Amino acid sequence: MTNLGSLGPTGPARLEAAARSAMSGHVYDYIATGSGVEETLAANEAAWRDLLLRPRVLRDVTTVDTSTTVLGTPVSAPVLVAPTGYQRLVHPEGEVGMAAGSARAGSLLTLSTRATVTFEELVEVSGPWWLQLYILRDRGLTETIVQRAAAAGARALVLTVDTPYVARKARRTPFPPDVVSPVLVPELQARDDKGVWQDPGVTVADLAWLAEISGLPLVVKGVLRGDEARACVDAGAAAIWVSNHGGRQLDGVVPTATALAEVRAAVPEEVEVYVDGGLRTGRDVLRALALGATATFVGRPAVWALATEGAAGVHDLLVSLRAELEEAMALAGCRTVAEVAPDLLHP
Numbered sequence: 001m002t003n004l005g006s007l008g009p010t011g012p013a014r015l016e017a018a019a020r021s022a023m024s025g026h027v028y029d030y031i032a033t034g035s036g037v038e039e040t041l042a043a044n045e046a047a048w049r050d051l052l053l054r055p056r057v058l059r060d061v062t063t064v065d066t067s068t069t070v071l072g073t074p075v076s077a078p079v080l081v082a083p084t085g086y087q088r089l090v091h092p093e094g095e096v097g098m099a100a101g102s103a104r105a106g107s108l109l110t111l112s113t114r115a116t117v118t119f120e121e122l123v124e125v126s127g128p129w130w131l132q133l134y135i136l137r138d139r140g141l142t143e144t145i146v147q148r149a150a151a152a153g154a155r156a157l158v159l160t161v162d163t164p165y166v167a168r169k170a171r172r173t174p175f176p177p178d179v180v181s182p183v184l185v186p187e188l189q190a191r192d193d194k195g196v197w198q199d200p201g202v203t204v205a206d207l208a209w210l211a212e213i214s215g216l217p218l219v220v221k222g223v224l225r226g227d228e229a230r231a232c233v234d235a236g237a238a239a240i241w242v243s244n245h246g247g248r249q250l251d252g253v254v255p256t257a258t259a260l261a262e263v264r265a266a267v268p269e270e271v272e273v274y275v276d277g278g279l280r281t282g283r284d285v286l287r288a289l290a291l292g293a294t295a296t297f298v299g300r301p302a303v304w305a306l307a308t309e310g311a312a313g314v315h316d317l318l319v320s321l322r323a324e325l326e327e328a329m330a331l332a333g334c335r336t337v338a339e340v341a342p343d344l345l346h347p
C-alpha cells in the first residue's frame with residue numbers, strides 16, 4: 001500500500017466549511033441546497049453509513065490495487081467527478097480547474113451541459129471526460145452540442161433523465177446566481193429563450209436518437225428503479241447511473257444506496273452501473289462497490305474542493321478518497337476492485 005494522505009474523519013465537513021468561507025452565502029446555498037424539505041439530501045449520506053461492513057481477515061493484502069475501468073477507460077480508482085453546473089461561480093478556473101485536477105488524479109470528469117467553459121478550453125487540460133447532456137427543447141441545439149462534444153473527444157454521453165423540470169429548492173437562491181453564463185456553445189447563453197430549457201417531453205425513444213447522432217456510448221443518469229434501468233438498457237443504454245441528483249429533484253425519493261441493489265439486479269451483469277449521492281469517504285465507495293457499483297461519482301465534495309484550491313484542491317480530494325478506499329479495501333481483505341463483493345455487507 002502506498003501511504004497517501006487522507007482527509008481524516010472530519011474531512012468532508014472541514015472541506016465544506018473551508019469552501020463556505022470562500023464564497024458568498026447565495027452561492028453556498030445554491031450548491032448545498034436540496035429540493036423540498038431536503039429529506040433526500042439527508043437520507044443519501046445516512047443510507048451509506050447504515051450499511052455495516054463485514055471485513056474478511058487473513059487475506060494477503062500486501063498489495064492493494066484500486067484501479068479499474070469505466071466503459072473501457074482506465075481510471076486510478078472508482079472515484080469519479082459528477083457533473084455540476086456553473087463551476088465558475090466558485091473558482092475562476094471553473095471546469096478547467098476541475099478537469100485538470102481530475103486528470104492529475106487519474107480520474108474521469110463529467111462535464112455539465114451548463115458548463116461555464118468552452119470545449120476548446122476544456123480539452124487543453126482534460127484527461128478522459130464524458131459529456132452530461134440535457135435534451136433541450138431546441139433539438140437542433142441539442143444535436144449541435146452532442147456533435148461538438150463528440151468532435152472534441154467526449155468518450156460517452158450521460159443523459160440526465162431526472163430533471164424534466166428543475167425542482168424548487170429548499171434554500172431559495174436566484175437560479176443560477178446571476179454572475180456566470182453557460183458557454184459550452186454560444187447559444188446556451190440565451191437563458192430567456194425557452195429553447196435552452198430541458199425538454200419535458202423526452203421519452204425512452206430518444207435514447208436511440210442520441211446514440212445515433214453521437215456515435216458514443218450512452219449512460220442514463222437519474223434512474224432509481226430496476227424496471228426503468230432495464231428499459232433503458234433494452235433501448236440501447238450502455239450503462240446506468242443511479243442518482244437522485246444529490247437530493248435536488250423529487251424530494252422523498254429512495255436514497256441511492258438503497259436503489260443501487262435493485263438496479264444492479266435488474267440489468268445484465270456486463271452492463272456497468274454507477275452511483276452518486278452522499279458518498280463522502282472511501283468507506284462509502286467500498287460500500288457502493290459491494291452493492292455492485294462499477295464506479296462512484298462525487299458532486300458537492302468536488303465543488304467544495306474546487307472552491308478552496310482550484311485544480312490542486314480537486315486533485316487532493318480525489319487522491320484522499322482513493323487513499324481511503326485503498327485503506328478500506330486492505331482492512332476488509334480485498335486486493336482488487338473485482339474482489340469487493342456483496343458478502344462484505346451485513347445483510
Ligand code: FNR
Pocket residue numbers: 030031032044082083084085112113114132160221243244245246247248276277278279297298299300301303
Ligand atoms: C448538480 N447535479 C447535476 N447533475 C446533472 O446531471 N447536470 C448538472 O448540471 C448538475 N448540476 C449540479 C449542480 C450542483 C451545484 C449540484 C450540487 C449538483 C447533480 C450531480 O451530478 C450529482 O448527481 C449529485 O451532486 C451527487 O450528489 P452529491 O455527491 O452532491 O451528494
